[in-house]
Amino acid sequence: MLSAIRGAHRARWLRRALLVAALGAVLAGAVTGGSMVWVRSGAEGRTFTVEDVPEAPVALVLGAQVDPGGQPSAFLAARLEIARQLLTAGKVHAILVSGDHMNWGYDEPGAMRQWLVDRGVPDQKVVLDHAGFDTYDSCARARQIFGVRQATVVTQSFHLDRAVTLCRALGVEANGVGDETAKRYAPLWRRGVAREYGAADKAAWDVLSGRDPVYLGRYETGVDDALRG
Known part of the structure; x- marks a missing residue:
């Protein structure tokens, strides 16, 4: 009889645990769904091609992996090519390259500037955010x-809605141009698409919390100087 009582107790505990897990999964799904709706609605009508994007003072190019030797990865090079085209077409008048330079030996913005300059973009038109x-x-x-x-x-098109929505939430009147050429790297592209679900949750939390960037620092005049030049 004692074993039967213990078995019934374990069964009740298991049912409760499964119920809690199910409710947690439903809640997590609802949060992610809401975050994705926010991301997509925030960018609705604000994503374009190079040809039809409205003119803006600055192109903000978001960083991505730099390969050993300082060469931008294919994904990053595709972003930089769009920025080069925008500047050449007169759709922007300066390029702000923003990436990770936390470690001395890894420099996304430096590699981004070098790629652009090597392809004819005037150095004074490229501003670095490290x-x-x-x-x-x-x-x-x-x-x-x-x-x-x-x-x-x-950035890449799968990332563009989140990037535009975040910038707009943080006070930048942003439109976006997304790269599609990197779709030929299908496994990496699919991984990026899947990552956006969790990234949307983080984006919503960051905006709600109003957190400061990891490093803030003093005002820099690089963009002002590039636009005057």
Whole structure:
């Protein structure tokens, strides 16, 4: 009889645990669903091609992996090519490259500038943000550190809605142009698409919390100087 009581107790505990897990999964799904709706609605009508994007003072190019030897990865090079085209077409008048340079030996913005300059972009038109550690930080620093009020955000298309929505939430009147050429790297592209669900939750939390970027610092005049030049 004692074993039967213990068995019934274990069964009740298991049912409760499964119920809690199910409720947790439903809640997590609802939160992620709400975050994705916020991200997509925030960028609705604000994503374009190079040809039809409205003119803006600055292109904000978000960082991505730099390969050994300082070469931008294929994803990052595709973003930089869009920025180069925007500048050549007169759709922007300066390029702010924002990426990770937390470690001395890894320099996303430096590699981004070199790629652009090697392809004919005037050095004085490229401004470096060395503390764009994630999309939120890049958008927040563009506004607070570089004084950017209006920009065209450049990244891959699966990332573009989140980037535009974050920038707009942080005070930058942003449109976006997204790269599609990197779709040929299908496994990496699919991984990026899947990652956006969790990233949308983080983006919503970052905005709600109003956190400061990892590194804020003093105002920098690089964008102002590039636009005057």
